[in-house]
Amino acid sequence: MNLHLTFHADRTIAEEEANSSIDIGETIQELRSKLEAQYAAKKDVQQKEIDELRQELERKNEELHKISRYGIHNISTNLSSWLKRLLTSKFVTALLRNLNASRKICR
Numbered sequence: 001m002n003l004h005l006t007f008h009a010d011r012t013i014a015e016e017e018a019n020s021s022i023d024i025g026e027t028i029q030e031l032r033s034k035l036e037a038q039y040a041a042k043k044d045v046q047q048k049e050i051d052e053l054r055q056e057l058e059r060k061n062e063e064l065h066k067i068s069r070y071g072i073h074n075i076s077t078n079l080s081s082w083l084k085r086l087l088t089s090k091f092v093t094a095l096l097r098n099l100n101a102s103r104k105i106c107r
Helices: 002-088 090-106
Strands: none
Touching: 002 090
């Protein structure tokens, strides 16, 4: 009887170890699958964010180029117009006449 119990116990332990290793293998595979799915989902989200940021950067660059082109032209036109008004103003004309008169006296 004692021999029978020992054999039965050995067989039960061996079966338990085999089942445990199968369970552990399945658990590891399940965890691995979950981690891979989480990684893929996170990677997709990050790639979408990168794409959105690239598009935003492209829009900002286009906007900057438009502003630069318009701004430089606009500044140039306004400066030219301002200088013409300044040089033709009565005050500046009188000032320039006085300056020229002063130079003639100093010579």
